């Protein structure tokens with residue numbers, strides 16, 4: 309079972325760690341996880357202050373049972389080492405590293421984490437946001453057990469592909485599916501990229517649904533208004549839970565290798581999927 313089934317990561321909200329209002333507001337937002345950003349959402353002259361804010365937020369114990377992560381700056385930047393040291397000291401649930409492009413980079417990061425004394429329980433989340441990373445996503449995901457989650461960076465991916473954001477992400481479909489395949493092949497959690505237009509509720513809802521259909525475990529978000537949609541969209545619906553229970557009962561009642569439920573064939577593999585749905589629903593209910 310993946311981390312997602314034990315610890316739901318339906319809604320994962322980014323916020324600039326330089327924005328103290330957002331950091332305060334986040335305490336009351338019902339996101340499953342927060343990404344306290346030190347990278348793209350923070351201007352160069354605010355990096356040091358943002359680093360202190362993120363570390364203080366993690367140490368504060370004021371974010372309830374939310375999964376707390378810090379996104380540090382990339383390994384090739386002047387801020388990376390200081391970010392890593394501050395995150396090591398604060399000990400968030402995970403450190404999110406942007407622009408991870410190779411399995412060797414994962415191994416180097418894990419070695420650096422160990423050297424910096426990052427606590428064992430702090431996991432590595434790797435951002436997949438370039439064409440090269442998409443094509444090597446399975447090797448990246450499998451490089452270390454400490455890497456538990458792949459995070460799609462669709463803004464950078466669009467930039468690197470020299471394309472535009474288009475309806476239904478028609479020009480990203482192959483990349484999204486390759487990333488999901490890589491996560492499933494390596495037993496890791498995978499989070500969809502962000503929807504930039506915080507005023508477009510309809511477009512956002514369609515993208516949540518697309519991510520769910522493609523197999524993502526949850527979605528990264530940029531605004532509090534997006535949390536509710538992701539929490540609902542990546543949770544099994546009441547109908548799905550009822551169907552899962554009914555299917556299991558029908559299979560057990562039949563007492564053979566095959567049964568039907570609502571007219572459809574049911575085998576042991578369908579029972580396994582139904583049990584997974586129930587375990588996700590239980591984990592969400594337990595939050």
Ligand SMILES: CC(C)(COP(=O)(O)OP(=O)(O)OC[C@H]1O[C@@H](n2cnc3c(N)ncnc32)[C@H](O)[C@@H]1OP(=O)(O)O)[C@@H](O)C(=O)NCCC(=O)NCCSC(=O)C[C@H](O)C(=O)O
Pocket residue numbers: 321322323324329330331333334345348349406437460461462463464465501502506529530531532
């Ligand atoms: C997108 C925003 C800049 C919009 O900000 P703003 O216009 O101020 O929003 P609102 O006035 O509607 O805000 C209402 C209140 O909500 C708080 N707020 C807003 N956003 C957040 C947030 N993300 N987390 C927590 N709280 C938030 C405001 O402070 C207001 O509070 P109050 O005044 O007390 O009522 C802004 O939403 C924003 O900065 N979003 C996050 C941007 C970010 O982190 N970007 C980096 C990651 S995206 C990315 O690039 C991923 C990847 O790398 C890729 O390549 O794709």
Ligand SMILES: [Mg+2]
Pocket residue numbers: 348406437461463464
């Ligand atoms: Mg990015």
